[in-house]
Amino acid sequence: MVSSVLKAIQILETLGNNENLGVTELSRNLEFPKSSVHSILETLASEGLIEKVPETSKYHLGLKLIELGNRAQLNLDICKISHPYLKNLNKLTDETVHLTVLDNDEVLYVDCIESEQWLRTYSVIGLRAPLYCTSVGKAVLANLDYSHALNIIREKGLQRITENTITDEKIMIKELETIRNKGYAIDNMEHEDQLVCVGAAIRNAKGEAFASISVSGPAARHNISNIDELGESVKEATREISWKLGYRSGSIN
Amino acid sequence: MVSSVLKAIQILETLGNNENLGVTELSRNLEFPKSSVHSILETLASEGLIEKVPETSKYHLGLKLIELGNRAQLNLDICKISHPYLKNLNKLTDETVHLTVLDNDEVLYVDCIESEQWLRTYSVIGLRAPLYCTSVGKAVLANLDYSHALNIIREKGLQRITENTITDEKIMIKELETIRNKGYAIDNMEHEDQLVCVGAAIRNAKGEAFASISVSGPAARHNISNIDELGESVKEATREISWKLGYRSGSIN
DNA sequence: AAACGAGGTTCTTATATAGGAACGTTGTTC
């Protein structure tokens, strides 16, 4: 383990969360000595991972990171394979479509195609969300080992975010069963008021649910009657992607 | 300057260009000792910037980089401000629209909205291209200091890429003058066969042309008659963006 | 306008690390 590299990464993360910080602010935030921060910033800036605003001597993330991030996205198998299916779902539904992967017991949004409608879900690539209150998250959660899922639920807790958030463990366990039976998860304004999503999990060759896709739109457009139809489309897409990834379902599923 | 951080960055870049490299391959490529590569990889992997494929002990770029890259993109003022204009141009033209910034005497594609048509320009965020043979590049080049532009042209050279690439310095200098007069640059299959683009430069508050926007599509759809119309739309968008960035043109331009 | 304060930068040395070399481990060849 290389401490300076570790520090550099933490600096990048901090700059990602708070744009335009100076040496002292970073040093205080991270509790690194100013001089260390300074020399690391100098190095990062020399390669373009961050940029120094000369007038203020403050730093923000740089162009090279955009380049690397997109390279990472292109190299990520799941993105490559899923993108056409996202496009297709977007065409079919005219709603915003997301691809997420499980990372650190959260979902990380790694691809997105926005709806063309005026009232639409916003693009959120690179953001994270909890598992228990999103369709993408619940779809994955429902397909993890029971003990693992329970662990996550208990460790992270079921914080109330909206009126509809499921905050009771027993109800959540039933919900996960429903999701397994249906093959897709519905988020009925559990994460954001007026936002309804349907998500289904993607499995890798080992059968692990490690990613998921969702379609999301305003509650006004998604009532009980059409949400299941959407759910079936999403489920079908994930089934095909999982197949391409080498998953061969043993059961009738 | 911190050598280990510098090495880490070079490793990330190398992994961006060649996915799935092992310790030895990286060590050979970069001429770093294996042990150094090993400990840096370990550190990068611990934070998720890269991922190790356990079966092969090879590494590729990780999820955290997608996150950081998108954070960088969101924080980049020019992206924030330009995105609505890109959307608008895309709607207006139904062609693929790109935003690039000048970086290291090249253009770096930092945002893109793809056409919905079957035959379309592909999305290329994170890629780079030379200045002399792209509309986005020429638009910027035309608005740099004459000596600076000439320097770039001479240092990088005018390599022939397609039949239409401008490879003669004198012709290029005239072309740049035309671009300044018109306010937009046309790439008539100079970078890729059958691909036609129109681009215009964006200026910051200091008046520096540091970014540009283009609309691009197949030559079949863009003849002499409609290309100038597109050019005017692109020019108008860049004019408004430059204004928002604080640029107050002194001349009639 | 002098003194202060808050930030960025430079200096120096005890300390952690880079990197050469030796060691494991895996899979390939004969």
Next chain:
DNA sequence: GAACAACGTTCCTATATAAGAACCTCGTTT
């Protein structure tokens, strides 16, 4: 199946660096 080859991993120490402290610079206060 033994010997080899190729790669990943671990070890050790000369060396580069982290980090504390001093220093500089600029803006603000009295």
